[in-house]
Amino acid sequence: KQTEQKLTQQAHQLKQKTRQLKQRTRQLNHAQERAKIGSWEWNLQANTIKWTDELYRVHGYEPGEVEVDLDLVFAHIHPDDAPWVGEILEESRQKGSSFRYQSFFYDAGGNLRRTEVYGATTHDKHGEPLVMRGTAQDITDSWQQAEQLRRSEELFRTIFQGAAIGILHLADNGDILKVNPAAVEIFRLSDEQLREQRFDTLLNEQDNGRFHHQFQALVSGEINQFQLDSSWQNEAGNRRWVKLNISRLPQF
Numbered sequence: 501k502q503t504e505q506k507l508t509q510q511a512h513q514l515k516q517k518t519r520q521l522k523q524r525t526r527q528l529n530h531a532q533e534r535a536k537i538g539s540w541e542w543n544l545q546a547n548t549i550k551w552t553d554e555l556y557r558v559h560g561y562e563p564g565e566v567e568v569d570l571d572l573v574f575a576h577i578h579p580d581d582a583p584w585v586g587e588i589l590e591e592s593r594q595k596g597s598s599f600r601y602q603s604f605f606y607d608a609g610g611n612l613r614r615t616e617v618y619g620a621t622t623h624d625k626h627g628e629p630l631v632m633r634g635t636a637q638d639i640t641d642s643w644q645q646a647e648q649l650r651r652s653e654e655l656f657r658t659i660f661q662g663a664a665i666g667i668l669h670l671a672d673n674g675d676i677l678k679v680n681p682a683a684v685e686i687f688r689l690s691d692e693q694l695r696e697q698r699f700d701t702l703l704n705e706q707d708n709g710r711f712h713h714q715f716q717a718l719v720s721g722e723i724n725q726f727q728l729d730s731s732w733q734n735e736a737g738n739r740r741w742v743k744l745n746i747s748r749l750p751q752f
Contacts, residue, residue: 560608
């Protein structure tokens with residue numbers, strides 16, 4: 501009777517552990533699906549590759565739709581990236597080193613995607629490679645956003661440097677951070693000389709109060725831009741007039 505009770509208790513514990521394992525598997529699959537990240541395992545002895553369900557989806561397949569092997573994996577990698585990806589994998593296979601890289605790949609629909617891959621190789625006690633395991637995450641969305649930001653910054657820098665009007669980039673305290681060549685020409689001061697001072701020091705004293713009031717409103721977000729007509733006296737003693745258009749811009 502005690503043996504039967506013990507077996508019943510063990511069976512109950514096994515069912516609980518099975519339910520917990522299934523629940524954790526569902527949670528893992530859900531997390532991988534939300535993050536567009538999948539796991540992979542390459543048995544180096546049998547030369548077989550396993551993907552998790554989400555890794556199939558990342559590549560544009562339904563789970564289990566295709567048989568995964570090394571040829572399929574490299575068929576998806578962009579031709580420009582395939583050679584150096586192969587070198588990374590081979591180095592890990594030989595040395596057991598971990599690796600991380602980003603590369604382009606085509607999904608089953610022919611769409612160009614970007615992935616970030618982590619992995620490492622496990623060796624036996626004799627130094628023979630056994631298995632390579634890792635993860636692959638579809639980072640296409642974040643990569644595209646970063647590329648759009650980079651292009652915007654490049655465009656802004658091009659406009660900044662080539663503009664025929666003087667442009668100055670100010671910190672929130674009014675310090676001059678960057679100036680373009682046209683501003684150097686207007687103020688008859690070098691790039692370095694301009695960046696050594698606050699912008700208000702370039703204006704005449706009567707305009708400082710108006711500038712500070714509106715500039716603080718700009719910094720605090722109360723306004724997005726303001727205009728101010730002012731003047732300054734150059735090193736030759738000549739008074740020069742300038743129309744200021746000051747706006748909030750993203751950092752570059």
